[in-house]
Amino acid sequence: MSIKKAAKHYGIPRSTIRFRLAKENQTVFRSGPATILTQEEESELENWLFDMQKRGFPVSKSMLLDNVRKYLDANPRTKKLSENVPGRTWMQLFIKRHPKISLRTPEFVTKGLVLLCL
Structure with missing residues (x-):
């Protein structure tokens, strides 16, 4: 055509x-505006999240935000966040940009179940 x-x-x-x-x-x-992290950096962050999951250490929201803060402290940007800490909106948009990532509530494991698994 x-x-x-x-x-x-x-x-x-x-x-x-x-x-x-x-x-x-x-x-x-x-x-919209450019993201704080580049696509490559966000891809590395996504891979880190999956790697931690495979090792049996799921990442909490606070742990993720703390690691992003440490990364931004080590690699300063021209566009700055307040105290280099991304907020709740950044987290929501990051999850939206990476559909493989989802928030999950961990299941409660009782002591009895833990003893049976050993």
């Missing part, structure tokens, strides 16, 4: 279609 026909059929301006098809604009379009 030609650009002109597509523009007419879907009611989108031709210039918008041309802009989206241009080679230099083949990047992922994301609205």
Whole structure:
């Protein structure tokens, strides 16, 4: 389908279609401000979370935020957070950007069950 026909059929301006098809604009379009961590850093953080889970040490919210704070202290940014501590909104958006991650409530294990497992 030609650009002109597509523009007419879907009611989108031709210039918008041309802009989206241009080679230099083949990047992922994301609205809103840039994130504090880069995509690579967030990917490493996601891998760390899964690695900790596999080792049997699930990460709590406070542990995650503390590790991000330590990382930002060691690697300063031009855009700063208050005291380099990400907040609840950062956590919610991080989980939204990484759908493999979810918040879970750990199950209560009684002493009797622990003794049976040993």
